[in-house]
Amino acid sequence: MTKFERPAAFSRRALLKSGGALVVSIGMPISLDAVLAVSEAHAQGASQFAAAVKPPLTPDQLSSYIAVNADGSVAAYFGRMDMGHGLHVAIGQMVAEELDVPFSAVKVYMGDTATSVHQGGASGSTGIQLGGKQMRMAAAEARRVLVEMAAERLSVPADQLTVVDGVVQAKADSAKKVTYGELIGGRYFNVPLAWNKQYGNTLYAPGKAQPKKPSEYKIVGKPIKREDVAPKVFAQEDFCTDVKLPGMVHARMLRPPVAGSVPVKVDESSIREIPGARVVWEKGFLGVVADREWDAIQAMQKLKVEWSQATPPFPPQASLYDHIRKSSVRKRVVEKENGNVDEAFKSAAKVIEAEYEWPFQSHAGMGPACALVEVKNGFATCYTGSQKSHFVQAGIAATLGLPLEKVHVKWVTGPGSYGRNDADDCAMDAAVLSQAVGKPVRLQYMREQGTGWDPKGPASIHKARMAFDAAGNITAYEFTSKGFSRVDVDTNGGKPQDTLAGHTRGVALHSGDGFGVPAESYEFANKRLAWETIPPLLDRASPLRSSHLRDPVGPQIHFASESFMDEVAAELKLDPIEFRLRHLTEARDIAVIKAAAEKFGWQPRPAPQRQTGVKVSGRGIAYAQRNGTRVAVIAEVDVDRSSGKIYARRFVVAHDCGQIINPDGLAKCIEGNVVQGISRTLWEEVKFNDKAVTTVDWISYPILDITETPASIETVLIDHPEIAPSGAGEPSIRPVAAAIANAIFDATGVRMRRVPFSPDRVRQAMA
Amino acid sequence: MAQKVTLNVNGRDHTIDADPDMPLLYALRNDIGLNNPHFGCGLAQCGACTVHLDGQAIRSCVTPVSAVGNGKVVTLASLGTPEKPHPLQTAYVEEQVPQCGYCINGWIMTAAAFLNEKKKPTEAEIKTALEGLKCRCGTHMGILRAVKRAAEMMG
Known part of the structure; x- marks a missing residue:
């Protein structure tokens, strides 16, 4: 991975005078005059820490992460993105905290390859753990530098200065003060960082500053709400599906009826009647474009294609x-x-x-993937909901044969993302299509492609x-x-x-x-x-190729391992919690289990209960670690032995991810994990025949319905301000399946060892 | 083949050229410039495309423009505004419901039509009214909190 640099270095003033560039370069909608005035006022005697021209967008530059606008507001450039848990709020809190500015003064810009360095995208619940760690260090360094600049300006030693809401002032004389905006607003930090020479998740580039002690926190740890909820609720926020460009055409892809087959004959005359319809065909790649979206769909449906005879690749x-x-x-x-x-x-x-x-399970995103790509004059611009825009940049460069710096990828909220879904495939397909037709191409997959081919x-x-x-x-x-x-x-x-x-x-x-x-x-x-x-079932484009789906392999492994711990406890006629506590060694693991048990009101006894009757209830516990985070989940479920229907009624989740940045965001994140975990445990199974995946919509691939919502999900958030924060996006989905399986066992004495616990399967197991 | 079709959307008439079989969703998104609602499935299985047609929640992804006739279409964009929000929008913000937010049209538009008809619903009635709608992020708990909250606001 090589770095992205701006194609040309403009002077700050040229950027400012070009109007719209201001928003791109700094990203805050503030008055141009205000910026120019401040910028020019301090152009003389510029500090060694500030530059009028933006240093290159490289990981070893403070300006790659933090900028201060003339009005003192702060732009934080984050090479990751929020997948719906409010990560940007947490990052804003960490940045505001270290800089000593109000939370509302910080705006976080995410996942744009033109404004952020490659921090790995959304990956492994490390948004705060690794991404936030870097932003915290960058913000701390920015504060240190700003205080140094103020010391020079005010002729007061740095250690005799303090910062309140972005104003540096002398501790002894609050009349001696200067704002961040006055110090550097409209210019750029020109400060090197000690970059570890790594890109992606492990990128780390601290400065000389030490971050605050947790005891000093005023913003971190507060339940600050997401500002992006209202725009969504009032239909004011664009998703990646909504972006439009002048001259844009719509596209759809065609996938083979038998996995592994390729088109051998394409009859373009079959779509001649459709206005503007065109075929893009290259080896196994087959797509259609049309001026209007409905026409592209019609063209996809009507195009006559003869596919090669392929040996059906899948086992029954x-x-x-x-x-x-x-x-x-x-x-x-x-x-x-x-x-x-x-x-x-x-x-x-x-x-x-x-x-x-x-x-096998599907991402089954709320919408199938969508991407808009414009390839023009040897430069590609891509709007995508992908979790990993910097990787998409590399992928498009490789796919189209362009230099990396000739590809700009801009992340825009997509229709849900829980890992390596269909978004990256869609971006590449759209790039190929745009290059072929010479126009901006908006491609959205169809539902059956989203669920069938992710x-x-x-x-x-x-x-x-x-x-x-x-x-x-x-x-x-x-x-x-x-x-x-x-x-x-x-x-x-x-x-x-x-x-x-x-x-x-x-x-x-x-x-x-x-x-x-x-x-x-x-x-x-x-x-x-x-x-x-x-080995995979098919060595090429396969609807059963496997990759990361939320908490990659975590739910399956811990379904098995934590079910087995329960089986052993039952064999020994021990209470499942008592059994676990006898063998666990780490204090934080023991603490989450005890916290969950206490909140639940767990009375020790071995499982199963010996219950009779058609409708019975039981409780089950499971626990897991995940990259430093510890979670214990207790489920209480109702089992209808006659219908096989499971109602996962009550959950208690004790969660320790070290330092909590935003407890409100964390609690909601856990709720989503638990609900998606129940869904995957009770309902989700990719089905296929020898030729293709047959679960292609919400009927064939059902997820947890609103009528099946648990009555309660209670969370116990264990805060350790002294321990660096670890992830929360995935750990709590991990023990859910085992907790449910263990509860079913407690209720019925029947051990479910195959997911999903669909009514048919449960009924058979109970027979 | 394309014909002139006049649609009344959010209180205004829009005349567009469209295949009469084209689903309303594409007219709203591409001809009338309303980025909500969303394409989720094109099969009336998820609700991401839900709008009101004469006060009833319908799935615009399977409703041909020819079936709209003189009916009045209302989308999430005109259900309420930040200045004058629908109680469900207020409740959604207060409860911080969405994660990715792509499913919002289904839940809010369906619940709005339901709460208009049914005052003081029980939780079971709310769940039944929303049955079949999809949220892949799993914000079910928040959705129910918000709809209950809105129901209380609407008396």
Whole structure:
């Protein structure tokens, strides 16, 4: 990844005088005169810290993250984006806190490759953990520099100055003061940072400043509301689906009826009657464009295409798990091992084993992906809802054969995103189409393409076994996952090998190897956690290629591992919480479980209850770590043994992600995790036949309905201001499936080992 | 083939050239310049395209423009304004409901039509009225809090 630099360096004054450029370069709608006045007033005797010309947009420049406008307001440029949890609010709070400006003075600009450096996009719930960490350090450095500038201006030593709401003043004489706007407004920081030479999630570039102590916080930790809710509610905010450009045409893609087949004959005359309709066909890539959107849809539906005869690539759905079981292992990784596991199992007096199964699942975004790309004069501009705009920039550059600096990608809120969905594929397809037709192309996939052809969360099986000695003591534990890789296609569309546009135009899929192991702190004398990946079902454009879906492989792994802990507890006739606490070693893990139990009102007893009757209820607990965060979830569910219907009625979630930046945003984030987790546990399963994915809409791929909403989701937010914040976007979806499965077991004595727990499957299990 | 079609949307007549079979959604978005509602499925399965036609919540993605006739279409953009919000819009902001927000039209427009007919609904009645609408981010809890709050505001 090389850096993006502006194609030309304009002088600050030229930028200001070009009017609209002001909004682009600084991003605050303030008066041009005000900026010019301040800028010119201080052009003389400029500080070493400030520059009239913007330094290059590189990670080692403070100006790449923070700018102060003439009115003292602050622009924060963030190389990531909010996927709906209000990340921009949290980042604004962290920046405002370190700078000592009011929260309302900060505006966060996200995911624009022209104004932000490559911080990795939305990735792994690290928006605050890693992205925020960098923004915090940049803001702290900006404050340090501004105070230095004020010291020079006011002739007061820096250590005798304080900052209140963006005004630097002498502690001893508040009449001696200067505002941030007066110090640097309208100019740029010219301050180098100690960049670690990495792009993406791990980019880190601190300055000389130390961030504040948590005891000094005034803004971090407050439940500040999102300012972007009202524009959405009043239909004033544009999504990426809403962006329009002059001369824009609409496009739709065609996908083969049998995965792996390609067009061999395309009859363009079949759409001759449709105004402006055109075909773009290159190898397996087939799309249509038309002036009007409805016409593009008509053209997609009416175009006569002869597809190649391809051998149907998929096994029967019913044998999916057998396929995984029997498939050769492409890669095996033992991530954690202690003691002598094999020896302990050999000498065991008793062994308990269980196997769990998790299906392919779809992102099934609220809308199928949409992108608008204009390729003009060797420069590509892309509007996308992708989680990773800097990767999309690289992907478009590679796909179209353009230098990176000739591609500008602008993130605009998309129709939901929970990982590597169809957005990056859509951006690449739109780029190919725009280059082919020489016009801006707006492409939106159809519903059946969004759900049918998005990269899928991988299907997997999980084997767990526990060894006991003659006295009933645990002597060994082994957990092995085997499944499709989490990175058949990478977590982003940065390379043609990872996108449908690449595959259809002849670039082979290079499936990577990735899975994972349970994240917990159970201590057993002999313990092994491992994973194994198997090859993809199809080595090219496949509707069953797998990639990251929210908390990639976390729900499946912890469904299995935390269900198994429950099975062992039941075998030992121990309360499931008591059993866990006997073996857990980390204090924060123990604390989340105890906090959830207390809030729930958990009375210790072994599961299951021995209940009779058709309608029964039970409770279940599961817990997990995720990159520093700890979550315990207790579910209370009602089971109708006759209909098989599960009602996941009540949840208590204890959540410890270290320092809490915004408790309101965090609580809502957890609610969404739990609801999506219930949905994936009870309903979601990608179905397919030998030719294609057959779950292509909301009827065939149902999600949790509003009538199935839990009666309550209670959250216990454990705040550790002294511990650096970790992520919250995904950890709490992780234990949900196991908590529900354990509650069903408690209610009925029946162990559900295959997701989803659809009514048919539950009814069969209860029979 | 395209014909002249006059649609009354948000209190104004708009004459457009359109295939009579074209769903209303595309007329609203591309001919009349209303970026809401959204395309979610084109199958009347999710609600992201919901508008009011003579006060009834309909799915504009499957409603041909020819079926609109003289009916009055209202979209989220004219349900209320920041200065004069509909109680559901107030409640949505207060409860901070949306995550991605792409589904909003379905919930607010359907709930608005429902609350217009049904005063002081029970929670079960609210859930039934909203059955089938989709929110993929899983903001179900917030949606129900907001609709209950709006119902209280509307007495």
